[in-house]
Amino acid sequence: MEFGEELEKMVNGTCLLNEPMSRHTSYGIGGPAGAYITPRDRDDLRRILHFADEQNIPVFFIGSGSNLLVADEGINGIVITLIKSFNKLEIKGCHIYAETGVMLGHMVKHCIKQKLTGLETMIGVPGTLGGALMMNAGAFGSEISNCLQNVDVMTLTGKIKQYSVKDIDFNYRHSSFKKDEIIMSANFVLKKATKQEIMNKRAKASAGRKETQPLRFRSAGSLFKNPKKDVAAGYLIDKAGLKGTHRGDAEISEKHANFFVNHGKANAEDIVFLIRLARKTVEKKFGINLELEVKTLGFKPGIFES
Numbered sequence: 001m002e003f004g005e006e007l008e009k010m011v012n013g014t015c016l017l018n019e020p021m022s023r024h025t026s027y028g029i030g031g032p033a034g035a036y037i038t039p040r041d042r043d044d045l046r047r048i049l050h051f052a053d054e055q056n057i058p059v060f061f062i063g064s065g066s067n068l069l070v071a072d073e074g075i076n077g078i079v080i081t082l083i084k085s086f087n088k089l090e091i092k093g094c095h096i097y098a099e100t101g102v103m104l105g106h107m108v109k110h111c112i113k114q115k116l117t118g119l120e121t122m123i124g125v126p127g128t129l130g131g132a133l134m135m136n137a138g139a140f141g142s143e144i145s146n147c148l149q150n151v152d153v154m155t156l157t158g159k160i161k162q163y164s165v166k167d168i169d170f171n172y173r174h175s176s177f178k179k180d181e182i183i184m185s186a187n188f189v190l191k192k193a194t195k196q197e198i199m200n201k202r203a204k205a206s207a208g209r210k211e212t213q214p215l216r217f218r219s220a221g222s223l224f225k226n227p228k229k230d231v232a233a234g235y236l237i238d239k240a241g242l243k244g245t246h247r248g249d250a251e252i253s254e255k256h257a258n259f260f261v262n263h264g265k266a267n268a269e270d271i272v273f274l275i276r277l278a279r280k281t282v283e284k285k286f287g288i289n290l291e292l293e294v295k296t297l298g299f300k301p302g303i304f305e306s
């Protein structure tokens with residue numbers, strides 16, 4: 001990419017030029033990003049954002065790529081992730097301070113150790129805390145926003161802002177965090193419970209996940225949002241007769257029709273084909289327009305329309 005060498009010299013963390021995004025998504029799919037950067041700390045992040053702003057380089061924030069579909073053509077710009085560097089996790093009584101590069105599962109495990117309840121059903125949700133906050137990740141009755149107090153973000157011009165939970169609109173797999181602000185850290189308050197109560201809830205959630213999800217194959221979890229509380233996208237795709245439909249190495253899972261899995265060499269185009277097919281068939285059969293839960297990067301507008 002243009003400015004690549006300058007960028008490489010400037011970054012104190014890691015900076016990988018023309019880095020295949022297939023290495024950084026749970027799907028194992030995605031062409032190269034101009035640069036894939038893990039800033040070392042807040043100062044490093046600020047300088048990188050300034051540079052991108054001055055040079056007019058598009059910037060995209062990601063976590064661990066477990067809810068992402070990246071185009072085969074890749075991403076024209078800089079991808080920034082806080083994974084592996086923004087990793088501070090502190091628990092004092094019922095209060096938790098965590099930087100958003102922390103893996104959600106790691107944070108949940110530490111909360112369980114301290115007999116703190118509220119997050120244990122999310123033990124199997126992959127990804128970073130940053131991705132979980134942006135997506136308002138949830139599982140088996142809890143959502144990450146339930147026990148959130150506030151977050152620190154950085155704007156594209158390097159300004160730090162704090163939002164209280166009341167400033168952000170949280171909904172089912174939705175938050176109103178701005179796309180051009182990176183979430184850096186968060187504070188939570190949980191409640192105390194007995195180890196047994198927590199372990200029971202955790203065990204139920206883990207068993208439910210193993211029973212219903214095709215965890216042996218690469219995916220980005222549920223591809224579409226459930227259109228209503230009592231109408232699952234997977235149920236509609238199944239009833240539309242699409243379970244097991246293949247395109248190349250991509251498949252609408254036999255086990256869970258809202259998981260579109262990669263059996264090895266699937267590319268983004270294969271997944272896009274299946275997305276369009278599912279939307280078209282469900283729309284025709286049930287009159288319901290499925291909305292993507294998975295976030296997409298690098299695609300032309302309108303490509304996911306049926």
Ligand SMILES: Cc1cc2nc3c(=O)[nH]c(=O)nc-3n(C[C@H](O)[C@H](O)[C@H](O)COP(=O)(O)OP(=O)(O)OC[C@H]3O[C@@H](n4cnc5c(N)ncnc54)[C@H](O)[C@@H]3O)c2cc1C
Nearest residue numbers: 062063064065066067127128130131132134137138183221
């Ligand atoms: C097998 C499997 C099971 C899953 N089960 C569940 C489940 O039960 N419940 C559930 O909710 N999800 C589930 N998911 C989806 C996924 O794990 C979650 O959405 C997760 O929270 C995404 O985290 P991430 O770090 O991978 O984010 P990414 O996929 O990297 O990014 C997701 C979004 O967050 C934004 N983002 C990430 N970090 C930041 C940041 N620091 N600042 C600003 N924006 C940021 C990105 O721009 C993108 O829009 C599952 C996925 C898989 C593969």
